[in-house]
Each structure stands twice: as structure tokens, then as C-alpha cells.
Amino acid sequence: MEPYVHLVQYYETDAMRITHHSNYIRFMEEARTDYLERLGMGYDRMEAEGLRSPVMNVECKYLKTTTYADRIQIYLYVKSHTSLKIEFGYVMQVDGEVVCTASSWHCFMDANHRPVSLQQRYPDFFERMLALQSPLA
Numbered sequence: 001m002e003p004y005v006h007l008v009q010y011y012e013t014d015a016m017r018i019t020h021h022s023n024y025i026r027f028m029e030e031a032r033t034d035y036l037e038r039l040g041m042g043y044d045r046m047e048a049e050g051l052r053s054p055v056m057n058v059e060c061k062y063l064k065t066t067t068y069a070d071r072i073q074i075y076l077y078v079k080s081h082t083s084l085k086i087e088f089g090y091v092m093q094v095d096g097e098v099v100c101t102a103s104s105w106h107c108f109m110d111a112n113h114r115p116v117s118l119q120q121r122y123p124d125f126f127e128r129m130l131a132l133q134s135p136l137a
Contacts, residue, residue: 001132003073003075003093004031004034004073004076005071005072005073005074006027006031008023008066008068008069008070008072013067013068017067017068018065018066018067019065021060024060024092024100024102025058028088028090031074031076031090035076035132036129039129040125041122041125041129051110051116052109052113053109057103057105058103059102061100061101062099063098063101064094064098064100065099066094066099070094072093072099073092073094074090074091074092075091075092076089076090077089077090077133078129078130078133079103081130083120084107084116085107086106086108087104087105088104089102089103090103090104
């Protein structure tokens with residue numbers, strides 16, 4: 001799957017003209033939203049079907065700074081999963097150089113906050129989601 005590309009905006013930088021670290025969490029959300037939309041299960045559809053996907057944990061490892069107007073290519077992949085949780089991995093690159101690696105854990109639940117097994121409820125979507133197992137595939 002093609003990477004999601006984020007163009008760093010001036011307002012996303014700090015006084016040192018470096019992309020502020022908190023923005024990488026937002027970039028992850030953008031990439032994940034794009035990925036799910038491409039798989040046919042965007043957040044609009046999830047919510048219409050009563051499905052929620054809260055973030056349980058986020059980790060980032062910053063390897064190199066980015067600055068205004070950098071094009072960050074974000075490769076998203078399924079790092080691990082259980083029947084109720086999924087861990088997405090992220091590899092962020094600028095001009096072929098890795099600038100950040102990250103992960104986020106999510107669970108799935110219905111509108112009444114009960115756990116939902118995607119494997120049981122949406123088996124086709126679950127299989128499509130798991131198909132991307134390599135970070136730079």
C-alpha cells in the first residue's frame with residue numbers, strides 16, 4: 001500500500017523551526033484514518049455501525065528532526081494483534097531516511113462500550129487489515 005504523505009506546516013514547528021514532537025501523534029492518526037478509509041472501513045462507517053476504536057497506548061521513537069515543508073511518508077502496518085486489540089506500527093521517512101518509528105494500540109467496542117471481535121463481526125475487513133504486515137511493503 002502506498003504511504004500516507006504529510007506535508008509539515010509552519011504552525012507545526014516550534015521556536016527552533018523543528019516539527020514539534022506532539023504533532024507526530026496527529027500524523028499517525030491521519031495515516032491510520034487514511035488506511036482504514038482505503039480498506040472501506042473509515043471512521044464514518046465505523047460510527048454508523050456502532051463501532052468505536054479508542055487508542056489504548058502510543059509510543060514514538062524520534063530519530064531525526066523534520067522541519068517546515070518536509071514531506072513525511074508514513075508507512076502503516078499491523079505490528080501485532082489479538083482477537084480484541086490491534087497494534088499499528090508506523091515508519092516515517094523523509095527522502096528515504098527514517099525520522100520516526102511509532103506504534104499505537106487500539107481496541108474495538110460497540111456503542112455500549114462492550115468489546116467487539118473484528119475477526120468475528122467483520123471477518124473480511126479483519127483479513128484485509130491484517131494483509132499489510134511489513135512496514136515498507
